[in-house]
Amino acid sequence: xxxxxxxxxxxxxxxKLQLERLKRTLAHIRDRNPDYHKRLGGIxxxxxxxxSDLEKLPFLTKDDLREAYPFGLACAPKEAFVRFxxxxxxxxxxxxxxxxxxxxxxxxxxxxxxxxxAGVTHADVLQITxxxxxxxxxxxxxxxxERIGCFVVPIGPGRTLMQLKFMKDFGTTALGAISSYxxxxxxxxxxxxxxxxxxxxxxxIFGAEVWSDETRKYIEEAMGIETFDIIxxxxxGGVGLGIDCKAHEGLHVWEDHYLVEIVDPETGKALPDxxxxxxxxxxxxxxxxxxxxxxxxDITRIISRERCSCGRTMLRVARIKGRTDDMLKVKxxxxxxxxxEEILMRHPETTPEYLIRFGKRAGKDFIEILVESKVQDETxxxxxxxxxxxxxGFHAKVILLKEGELPRREGKAKRVEKVKE
Amino acid sequence: xxxxxxxxxxxxxxxKLQLERLKRTLAHIRDRNPDYHKRLGGIxxxxxxxxSDLEKLPFLTKDDLREAYPFGLACAPKEAFVRFxxxxxxxxxxxxxxxxxxxxxxxxxxxxxxxxxAGVTHADVLQITxxxxxxxxxxxxxxxxERIGCFVVPIGPGRTLMQLKFMKDFGTTALGAISSYxxxxxxxxxxxxxxxxxxxxxxxIFGAEVWSDETRKYIEEAMGIETFDIIxxxxxGGVGLGIDCKAHEGLHVWEDHYLVEIVDPETGKALPDxxxxxxxxxxxxxxxxxxxxxxxxDITRIISRERCSCGRTMLRVARIKGRTDDMLKVKxxxxxxxxxEEILMRHPETTPEYLIRFGKRAGKDFIEILVESKVQDETxxxxxxxxxxxxxGFHAKVILLKEGELPRREGKAKRVEKVKE
Numbered sequence: 001x002x003x004x005x006x007x008x009x010x011x012x013x014x015x016k017l018q019l020e021r022l023k024r025t026l027a028h029i030r031d032r033n034p035d036y037h038k039r040l041g042g043i044x045x046x047x048x049x050x051x052s053d054l055e056k057l058p059f060l061t062k063d064d065l066r067e068a069y070p071f072g073l074a075c076a077p078k079e080a081f082v083r084f085x086x087x088x089x090x091x092x093x094x095x096x097x098x099x100x101x102x103x104x105x106x107x108x109x110x111x112x113x114x115x116x117x118a119g120v121t122h123a124d125v126l127q128i129t130x131x132x133x134x135x136x137x138x139x140x141x142x143x144x145x146e147r148i149g150c151f152v153v154p155i156g157p158g159r160t161l162m163q164l165k166f167m168k169d170f171g172t173t174a175l176g177a178i179s180s181y182x183x184x185x186x187x188x189x190x191x192x193x194x195x196x197x198x199x200x201x202x203x204x205i206f207g208a209e210v211w212s213d214e215t216r217k218y219i220e221e222a223m224g225i226e227t228f229d230i231i232x233x234x235x236x237g238g239v240g241l242g243i244d245c246k247a248h249e250g251l252h253v254w255e256d257h258y259l260v261e262i263v264d265p266e267t268g269k270a271l272p273d274x275x276x277x278x279x280x281x282x283x284x285x286x287x288x289x290x291x292x293x294x295x296x297x298d299i300t301r302i303i304s305r306e307r308c309s310c311g312r313t314m315l316r317v318a319r320i321k322g323r324t325d326d327m328l329k330v331k332x333x334x335x336x337x338x339x340x341e342e343i344l345m346r347h348p349e350t351t352p353e354y355l356i357r358f359g360k361r362a363g364k365d366f367i368e369i370l371v372e373s374k375v376q377d378e379t380x381x382x383x384x385x386x387x388x389x390x391x392x393g394f395h396a397k398v399i400l401l402k403e404g405e406l407p408r409r410e411g412k413a414k415r416v417e418k419v420k421e
Numbered sequence: 422x423x424x425x426x427x428x429x430x431x432x433x434x435x436x437k438l439q440l441e442r443l444k445r446t447l448a449h450i451r452d453r454n455p456d457y458h459k460r461l462g463g464i465x466x467x468x469x470x471x472x473s474d475l476e477k478l479p480f481l482t483k484d485d486l487r488e489a490y491p492f493g494l495a496c497a498p499k500e501a502f503v504r505f506x507x508x509x510x511x512x513x514x515x516x517x518x519x520x521x522x523x524x525x526x527x528x529x530x531x532x533x534x535x536x537x538x539a540g541v542t543h544a545d546v547l548q549i550t551x552x553x554x555x556x557x558x559x560x561x562x563x564x565x566x567e568r569i570g571c572f573v574v575p576i577g578p579g580r581t582l583m584q585l586k587f588m589k590d591f592g593t594t595a596l597g598a599i600s601s602y603x604x605x606x607x608x609x610x611x612x613x614x615x616x617x618x619x620x621x622x623x624x625x626i627f628g629a630e631v632w633s634d635e636t637r638k639y640i641e642e643a644m645g646i647e648t649f650d651i652i653x654x655x656x657x658g659g660v661g662l663g664i665d666c667k668a669h670e671g672l673h674v675w676e677d678h679y680l681v682e683i684v685d686p687e688t689g690k691a692l693p694d695x696x697x698x699x700x701x702x703x704x705x706x707x708x709x710x711x712x713x714x715x716x717x718x719d720i721t722r723i724i725s726r727e728r729c730s731c732g733r734t735m736l737r738v739a740r741i742k743g744r745t746d747d748m749l750k751v752k753x754x755x756x757x758x759x760x761x762e763e764i765l766m767r768h769p770e771t772t773p774e775y776l777i778r779f780g781k782r783a784g785k786d787f788i789e790i791l792v793e794s795k796v797q798d799e800t801x802x803x804x805x806x807x808x809x810x811x812x813x814g815f816h817a818k819v820i821l822l823k824e825g826e827l828p829r830r831e832g833k834a835k836r837v838e839k840v841k842e
Contacts, residue, residue, distance in 0.1 A: 078572065132575075151500075
C-alpha cells in the first residue's frame with residue numbers, strides 16, 4: 001500500500017532514520033552472531049556517527065554468503081525462522097536467506113508498496129507467473145497482494161496457453177513476471193490470434209533479469225500495457241527493493257529499509273551521484289540475514305535524490321544496465337548483453353529472441369550474434385553487424401534465424417553462451 | 422493449532438452449531454447467488470428445523486461445479502475474492518474454487534489443526550513438497566504452517582535429490598506430500614545410500630491419493646516415521662477437511678466447518694453409521710464457494726461419533742478406500758485399485774510401484790497387473806495371480822517387472838491404464 005508518511009519523507013529525515021536503523025542492525029548482528037560481528041571488525045553501533053562511516057565497514061560478497069551455507073551469517077535462532085528463499089544455485093552452493101516472521105512482514109510491506117506504485121489496488125486481478133517455492137518471485141508477489149487485498153491468479157510459470165485463457169476468463173488487470181516471460185506470452189498470443197487489447201490487462205510488473213528500454217517498448221506496444229521495472233533479489237530479502245513509479249524517471253529504492261551506495265566495481269570506492277557503478281546494499285530492517293554493504297553486482301547510477309513528480313522523496317536509480325558478472329570481454333572490448341539487445345531491438349524486423357555466442361575457435365576469439373528475424377535479408381544482416389561495430393567497437397558475425405528457432409525456456413532466458421574450445 | 426474448546430465439544434453441541442451454520446450458509450447463498458438458491462429449490466433457512474432436513478436438498482456434483490466455470494456458483498462479489506484454487510482439469514473443464522479473505526483464514530485454521538493433530542508445533546521444520554500454485558496442496562500446508570509458526574522449507578515438487586539434501590541440511594522434522602511421493606523419496610534414498618534414520622524426520626502428512634495400509638506401513642518402516650492421512654480437496658476449499666490423530670483410529674473431520682453424510686453411491690440414500698458409501702460434504706463456514714451436499718466420490722464409512730482416546734469428539738471416518746470414479750469393472754467384477762495394492766504389498770519381494778492395465782483386445786476383456794519386483798520368480802507370479810483371484814474374484818495376468826521399469830511421475834501417480842481397442 002502507498003505509505004505517504006514514509007514514502008514522501010524529506011531526505012534529511014530519511015538519513016536520520018537510516019543512521020538509527022543502521023546502528024540498530026549493527027547491534028542486532030553483534031548480539032546475535034559473534035562471527036558476523038567479528039567479520040565487521042568488531043564494530044559497535046556507537047562507532048557510527050554518520051552514514052559516511054559506513055565506508056569503514058568491509059564489503060560482503062555473494063561468495064561470502066555461499067560459504068556461510070546454510071545459516072553461518074544468520075542473526076536469529078533457528079526457532080525464529082518461518083521460511084527461507086534461495087538463489088538458484090546453478091553455479092555452485094546456493095545462497096539461503098532465512099526469514100523471521102518480521103522479515104515476512106517487511107517483505108509484504110515493500111511488495112505492497114511496489115504494487116501500489118504501479119497503480120495496483122484491491123480492485124485489481126493480479127496474475128502471478130514467477131514460480132512459488134525456493135525462488136522468491138512468486139511468494140514476493142503473493143505477500144504483497146495479500147497486503148493489498150487484490151484477487152490473485154496463482155498460476156506460476158509455464159503453461160502459456162492457459163495463462164492467456166485465464167487472462168480472459170478471470171479478467172486479469174495486472175501481470176507479474178520475470179522480464180523475458182512477456183515475450184513468450186506475446187509470441188504465443190500471435191500464433192493463437194489472441195489479442196491483448198481484448199483483455200482488461202493494463203499493468204505489467206517485470207524484473208529478475210536485465211531488460212532493455214527497447215524490449216520494454218516492444219512489450220508495452222504488443223500488450224497495450226504500462227510496465228514497471230521491479231528490483232530486488234534473494235540476498236536482500238526478495239523482490240521489492242525498489243520499482244519505478246508512474247513518472248518512469250528512475251526506480252525508487254525504499255530507503256527506510258535499504259541503504260544504497262554506488263561504488264566503482266574495480267576499486268570499491270564510492271562514486272558521486274550520476275556516475276555508473278555497482279550497487280551496494282545494506283539492509284536496515286532485516287532480522288534473519290541482515291546485509292552490511294552487500295555487493296549486488298548490478299550496474300546502475302543514482303538519478304536523483306530530489307522529490308519525484310509522483311511526490312516520493314526516496315532516491316531513484318537507473319534501470320539495471322547489466323551485472324558485473326555478465327559483463328563480457330570479447331576481442332578486448334567490455335560490454336553488457338543489454339547493449340547488444342538495444343541495437344537489435346531498434347530494428348522492427350528482428351524479434352526479441354537472440355543469443356550471444358562467443359569463445360575461442362582454433363585459438364582465435366570469435367563472437368556470433370544469433371537473432372530471430374522476420375526476414376532473412378543480407379542488407380539487414382550487414383546493417384546489424386555495422387551498428388554493433390559502431391556502438392560497441394568489435395566485429396561480430398550476425399546470424400539471422402527464422403522466428404521460433406532459438407529454444408524457449410521457462411524461468412530466466414539464456415542470452416549468452418560461452419563456447420569452450 | 423489445537424483448539425480444545427472446539428475439537429472436544431460434546432457431539433450434541435456440535436450438532437447445534439452445525440444446524441446454526443447450515444442455516445447461515447443457506448441464507449448466504451440466498452442473499453448472494455439467486456441461481457444457486459433456485460438450484461436448492463428456493464429453500465429458506467427457516468425450512469431447516471433439523472439436520473435431517475438436509476436430505477430434502479439436492480446433491481451437487483463435480484459436473485455441476487464444472488458447468489459453473491468460472492464463478493457460476495460463487496457467493497461473493499469478485500472484489501471480495503483474494504485467490505482461487507483449481508482442480509487439475511486434465512479430464513475437462515476445471516473446477517475453480519474462489520477464496521475470500523475469510524476463506525483463507527478458515528483454511529489456515531483447519532490446516533493448523535491438522536498439523537497440530539499430527540504433533541507439529543512451532544519448533545518443527547516442515548518440508549512442503551506438493552506444488553504451490555493452482556493445485557491446493559502447497560498453499561494449504563503454507564497457510565497452516567504460517568498459523569503454527571514453524572520453519573518451512575518451501576521446496577515444492579520434484580528435485581528428489583535436493584529434497585533429501587535439504588532434509589539433512591535444514592533438519593526437517595515433518596514432511597508434507599502427495600501420498601505416492603514418499604515412495605519416490607525412499608527409492609532415491611536407497612540408490613544414494615541415504616539413511617532416513619540419520620535425519621530428524623519423524624512425521625509424514627500425506628494425502629491427495631488413495632494409499633493402502635500396506636503402503637503406509639512400508640513408508641513408515643522405510644523412513645522411520647509416523648504418518649498421518651490428510652483429506653480434503655479443491656472443491657471443499659482445499660486439503661485439511663480432516664486427518665487422523667496419534668490414536669490412528671480413524672480420520673477426524675472438522676465438523677464445525679464441514680457436515681459429512683455417507684450415502685449409497687447408487688441410490689443416494691443415507692447409510693447407517695459403519696456402512697461403506699460415498700462421502701457427501703456440506704461446507705458450514707465457506708463464503709466464496711459454499712457447498713451443499715457435494716458428492717465427493719470418496720468411498721469411506723463412519724467409524725465412530727464417540728470421544729476418541731485423544732480427547733477429540735469430532736466424528737471419525739475410515740481412510741478413503743477408493744473413489745467411485747476409479748472403481749474398476751473388469752470381467753464383471755467391481756473393485757478398487759487400492760484392493761490390488763493391498764494384495765501386492767503383502768509380499769516383501771514387490772515394490773510399491775504397480776500398474777493395472779485393462780480393456781479389450783480382439784473383442785475380449787483383459788486385465789494385466791504389472792508390478793515391480795526384486796525377484797523375477799515364477800512361483801511369486803503365480804501366487805500373486807492366485808491371491809487376486811481369491812480376494813477379488815477375477816483372473817488377471819500378473820507381469821513382474823524389474824525395479825525402476827515403470828515410469829515415475831511428479832505429482833499424482835498413475836496406477837491404472839485403460840487400453841482402447
